[in-house]
Amino acid sequence: MNTNKINTLFGQPISVINIGLNSMAASVEAQGVPVVDLDWRPPVEGVPSLQRTRQGVDIESANQEVCSRIKQGRPTLVGMGIARDVIPGMHKQMILHAGPPITWERMCGPQRGAVMGALIYEGLAADEAQAERLAASGAVEFSPCHHHHAVGPMAGVVSASMPVFIIENKTFGNHAYCTQNEGLGKVLRYGGLGPEVYQRLKWMETDLYPTLDRALQTLAEGIDLRSLIAQALHMGDECHNRNRAGTSLFLRAISPALARTNQDNETLARVIEFIDRNDHFFLNLSMPAGKALLEPAEGIAGSSIVTVMARNGTDFGIRLASQPERWFTAPAGQVKGLYFPQFSEQDANPDIGDSTVTETAGYGGMAMAAAPAITKFVGGTPQMALQNTLEMYEITFDEHEHFTIPALNFRGTPCGIDVRKVLETGILPRINTGIAHKKPGIGMVGAGILRAPHQCFQDAFDSLAAL
Amino acid sequence: MNTNKINTLFGQPISVINIGLNSMAASVEAQGVPVVDLDWRPPVEGVPSLQRTRQGVDIESANQEVCSRIKQGRPTLVGMGIARDVIPGMHKQMILHAGPPITWERMCGPQRGAVMGALIYEGLAADEAQAERLAASGAVEFSPCHHHHAVGPMAGVVSASMPVFIIENKTFGNHAYCTQNEGLGKVLRYGGLGPEVYQRLKWMETDLYPTLDRALQTLAEGIDLRSLIAQALHMGDECHNRNRAGTSLFLRAISPALARTNQDNETLARVIEFIDRNDHFFLNLSMPAGKALLEPAEGIAGSSIVTVMARNGTDFGIRLASQPERWFTAPAGQVKGLYFPQFSEQDANPDIGDSTVTETAGYGGMAMAAAPAITKFVGGTPQMALQNTLEMYEITFDEHEHFTIPALNFRGTPCGIDVRKVLETGILPRINTGIAHKKPGIGMVGAGILRAPHQCFQDAFDSLAAL
Numbered sequence: 001m002n003t004n005k006i007n008t009l010f011g012q013p014i015s016v017i018n019i020g021l022n023s024m025a026a027s028v029e030a031q032g033v034p035v036v037d038l039d040w041r042p043p044v045e046g047v048p049s050l051q052r053t054r055q056g057v058d059i060e061s062a063n064q065e066v067c068s069r070i071k072q073g074r075p076t077l078v079g080m081g082i083a084r085d086v087i088p089g090m091h092k093q094m095i096l097h098a099g100p101p102i103t104w105e106r107m108c109g110p111q112r113g114a115v116m117g118a119l120i121y122e123g124l125a126a127d128e129a130q131a132e133r134l135a136a137s138g139a140v141e142f143s144p145c146h147h148h149h150a151v152g153p154m155a156g157v158v159s160a161s162m163p164v165f166i167i168e169n170k171t172f173g174n175h176a177y178c179t180q181n182e183g184l185g186k187v188l189r190y191g192g193l194g195p196e197v198y199q200r201l202k203w204m205e206t207d208l209y210p211t212l213d214r215a216l217q218t219l220a221e222g223i224d225l226r227s228l229i230a231q232a233l234h235m236g237d238e239c240h241n242r243n244r245a246g247t248s249l250f251l252r253a254i255s256p257a258l259a260r261t262n263q264d265n266e267t268l269a270r271v272i273e274f275i276d277r278n279d280h281f282f283l284n285l286s287m288p289a290g291k292a293l294l295e296p297a298e299g300i301a302g303s304s305i306v307t308v309m310a311r312n313g314t315d316f317g318i319r320l321a322s323q324p325e326r327w328f329t330a331p332a333g334q335v336k337g338l339y340f341p342q343f344s345e346q347d348a349n350p351d352i353g354d355s356t357v358t359e360t361a362g363y364g365g366m367a368m369a370a371a372p373a374i375t376k377f378v379g380g381t382p383q384m385a386l387q388n389t390l391e392m393y394e395i396t397f398d399e400h401e402h403f404t405i406p407a408l409n410f411r412g413t414p415c416g417i418d419v420r421k422v423l424e425t426g427i428l429p430r431i432n433t434g435i436a437h438k439k440p441g442i443g444m445v446g447a448g449i450l451r452a453p454h455q456c457f458q459d460a461f462d463s464l465a466a467l
Numbered sequence: 468m469n470t471n472k473i474n475t476l477f478g479q480p481i482s483v484i485n486i487g488l489n490s491m492a493a494s495v496e497a498q499g500v501p502v503v504d505l506d507w508r509p510p511v512e513g514v515p516s517l518q519r520t521r522q523g524v525d526i527e528s529a530n531q532e533v534c535s536r537i538k539q540g541r542p543t544l545v546g547m548g549i550a551r552d553v554i555p556g557m558h559k560q561m562i563l564h565a566g567p568p569i570t571w572e573r574m575c576g577p578q579r580g581a582v583m584g585a586l587i588y589e590g591l592a593a594d595e596a597q598a599e600r601l602a603a604s605g606a607v608e609f610s611p612c613h614h615h616h617a618v619g620p621m622a623g624v625v626s627a628s629m630p631v632f633i634i635e636n637k638t639f640g641n642h643a644y645c646t647q648n649e650g651l652g653k654v655l656r657y658g659g660l661g662p663e664v665y666q667r668l669k670w671m672e673t674d675l676y677p678t679l680d681r682a683l684q685t686l687a688e689g690i691d692l693r694s695l696i697a698q699a700l701h702m703g704d705e706c707h708n709r710n711r712a713g714t715s716l717f718l719r720a721i722s723p724a725l726a727r728t729n730q731d732n733e734t735l736a737r738v739i740e741f742i743d744r745n746d747h748f749f750l751n752l753s754m755p756a757g758k759a760l761l762e763p764a765e766g767i768a769g770s771s772i773v774t775v776m777a778r779n780g781t782d783f784g785i786r787l788a789s790q791p792e793r794w795f796t797a798p799a800g801q802v803k804g805l806y807f808p809q810f811s812e813q814d815a816n817p818d819i820g821d822s823t824v825t826e827t828a829g830y831g832g833m834a835m836a837a838a839p840a841i842t843k844f845v846g847g848t849p850q851m852a853l854q855n856t857l858e859m860y861e862i863t864f865d866e867h868e869h870f871t872i873p874a875l876n877f878r879g880t881p882c883g884i885d886v887r888k889v890l891e892t893g894i895l896p897r898i899n900t901g902i903a904h905k906k907p908g909i910g911m912v913g914a915g916i917l918r919a920p921h922q923c924f925q926d927a928f929d930s931l932a933a934l
Binding site: 231234235236237244245248249251252253255256257259260261262265266268269270272273276372373375376381382383406407408409410 | 698701702703704711712715716718719720722723724726727728729732733735736737739740743839840842843848849850873874875876877
């Protein structure tokens with residue numbers, strides 16, 4: 001590499017605006033010249049227009065049915081339970097994880113950390129070394145959350161004893177599951193390990209869960225999550241990486257029942273404090289709400305709509321409504337973002353977690369225009385947040401009816417990622433996400449934004465075209 | 468009037484854009500032609516530039532001191548008490564009301580209704596007829612809330628037995644007071660009368676107040692209202708007519724203490740439900756927070772900043788930081804807005820209430836750009852909400868540091884209405900407000916937007932120029 005940096009011309013400092021490939025900017029930047037990298041893409045050529053499958057299914061009609069089902073869904077928190085009792089297929093030696101299927105050997109650091117922590121929490125291993133041996137031994141069955149109607153943020157690990165929320169889509173009767181959110185920092189889902197992680201998980205099992213569960217049992221109608229998400233989008237949340245309003249509204253909705261079923265004032269106070277101190281608490285409700293919305297749309301032949309989008313920290317995977325059993329994967333990307341003090345991009349694991357279910361269901365990054373204040377957490381500017389949403393309308397098939405964005409004059413959020421549009425426009429879904437340390441045991445290091453990788457959309461498109 | 472309507476030209480329908488006086492538009496509209504009435508004003512001439520008072524005080528410096536004090540303030544909810552025990556000057560035969568001073572004879576319908584209801588609630592009258600006679604007899608002393616460091620929404624009536632929030636400005640040590648919010652509909656502050664109104668007020672005294680008070684007594688630091696307002700502005704509130712986020716955040720802040728001081732589960736549940744079912748609950752905290760912010764700025768000689776802006780439903784009144792004892796009044800205006808079913812503009816009382824303290828302190832209508840969803844309640848469009856705030860920067864001296872608007876790239880809210888700028892630009896403060904029925908006894912009929920009347924700003928300016 002040329003180490004003679006040329007960053008002046010006729011004595012004036014050079015600045016470059018790059019509207020070509022990113023690699024051009026990189027080579028100029030290597031010369032020490034500041035570069036503004038315009039988000040320009042060459043026009044996409046050679047993408048065949050795809051109106052019907054080879055078997056003659058009209059793709060527009062199929063997509064209409066898919067989006068109609070997504071829009072009709074009414075996800076409702078109806079109760080809680082222990083994973084082994086309520087999640088189909090769950091057993092004591094099984095660990096669920098985020099993203100597409102993966103073996104222990106290919107798991108990234110935070111994913112391994114979370115698995116090890118779960119084995120210790122379950123009492124299946126006494127310490128980290130034992131947990132690592134057990135995980136590698138083949139005695140533990142790993143399975144994606146998405147294969148069990150479940151979703152998990154970041155590592156997304158669910159083990160047999162963990163309490164989970166049960167969400168019912170009241171329109172279609174299907175169910176989805178998700179654990180309770182632990183908070184930020186050194187927590188299991190970011191691969192964090194240590195006594196405080198296990199103790200917190202135990203308290204969530206012995207105190208938080210029974211308290212919430214008792215309250216929920218008295219609410220005959222459950223808690224309408226579609227309504228809470230719709231309101232939160234009018235209160236500055238996008239319901240993926242900003243959930244301050246959602247968490248507040250959830251507390252409002254459940255607090256009268258918490259009071260009526262109270263058995264011990266101090267336990268109730270701690271439960272409320274735990275939720276109040278974690279603005280992400282609602283994420284573990286907005287995610288399974290998305291899962292509950294999307295599953296009834298699976299199995300519609302000929303649809304080019306994405307109904308699963310998830311990452312395990314090694315691979316990014318998507319599934320189509322028309323091929324709900326098949327994963328199309330590509331390497332997980334690197335997140336650009338804001339880091340907690342002491343941490344930097346050097347520490348970051350690639351993109352991880354099932355939380356992209358929110359973008360898939362039509363909020364999260366899709367609704368970023370509703371959440372200008374999120375830029376204090378994930379970086380960027382309010383203007384960029386607005387543009388993100390406007391851009392996403394280019395690759396979605398429909399607009400939500402129940403989820404709207406006040407700043408866009410109450411326009412419905414972009415809904416239903418269409419792989420055809422992704423290929424035609426060259427625009428890839430934008431994702432807001434947290435960032436885990438790449439080593440097991442450490443936990444969260446920041447939050448940021450990235451795009452989904454192109455290849456899995458290409459492969460999904462090719463597969464649809466071949467049917 | 469010419470009743471031959473001409474609304475086509477050469478067979479084409481005519482549309483008119485009016486950039487002249489409103490009266491021009493009215494005359495065209497009378498012809499049945501649709502008119503877009505641009506909010507244009509002729510340039511204001513003949514307003515003398517005012518840099519120093521006659522006594523030589525530099526107005527800019529005075530205003531800088533005023534705004535610096537407003538921005539430094541830290542209003543904090545520190546406790547509660549009964550009005551007669553904690554509000555200076557309060558006694559059993561006194562009724563506080565919103566806006567500038569007014570006699571029974573000149574009081575509007577909802578103001579009279581609220582006074583009559585308070586006398587019944589206090590046990591000083593057995594029924595409405597008796598209450599009316601007592602009010603008119605001279606045996607009751609009427610005094611503006613603003614003369615007692617207090618503020619009240621709409622009729623703003625405070626009577627001796629009513630519980631009030633106590634707000635302390637931690638920076639300057641001054642206190643402000645406000646009752647608890649009753650909810651919407653047929654409520655005392657809108658002039659509503661009837662058993663359900665008095666029963667609700669009694670429950671607020673015997674159940675709501677002691678429950679909240681007990682909890683607050685355990686919070687050594689109180690509840691930081693500056694922080695809650697700042698957060699609420701990032702969550703779609705403007706903290707005058709939209710308080711859904713503020714109410715949510717207040718519940719989050721007080722709930723752990725409510726749980727710890729709980730004496731009866733069902734009472735606690737009803738208290739939380741009462742707050743949860745009233746998104747305006749936080750208004751009665753954001754208002755005295757504004758009062759607590761503004762009072763330390765009173766008494767700065769030469770300042771042209773407005774520190775009080777309030778209406779009693781008959782008169783609109785303002786006071787300047789430099790003349791804090793003197794009211795400048797003009798007739799209260801008519802509100803343009805959205806009406807509840809069964810009601811229309813015919814039913815509306817003129818503008819009423821102390822809630823304009825929020826605009827005076829730099830949020831409410833000033834921060835409407837933060838609250839695009841408010842337009843579902845007060846009318847207008849999100850674009851208009853944005854423009855309202857941009858316009859208010861033209862007549863304010865400063866921008867807040869602690870209160871920011873994400874959609875404007877976290878710009879500080881317009882702060883400190885400068886009567887000089889109001890006269891120079893001809894732009895009058897915009898106000899978001901509720902609408903009361905003009906007859907006593909009925910209550911709330913809608914919500915809307917209007918501008919403050921010109922004359923009181925003119926009089927305040929002239930008075931300052933004469934000093």
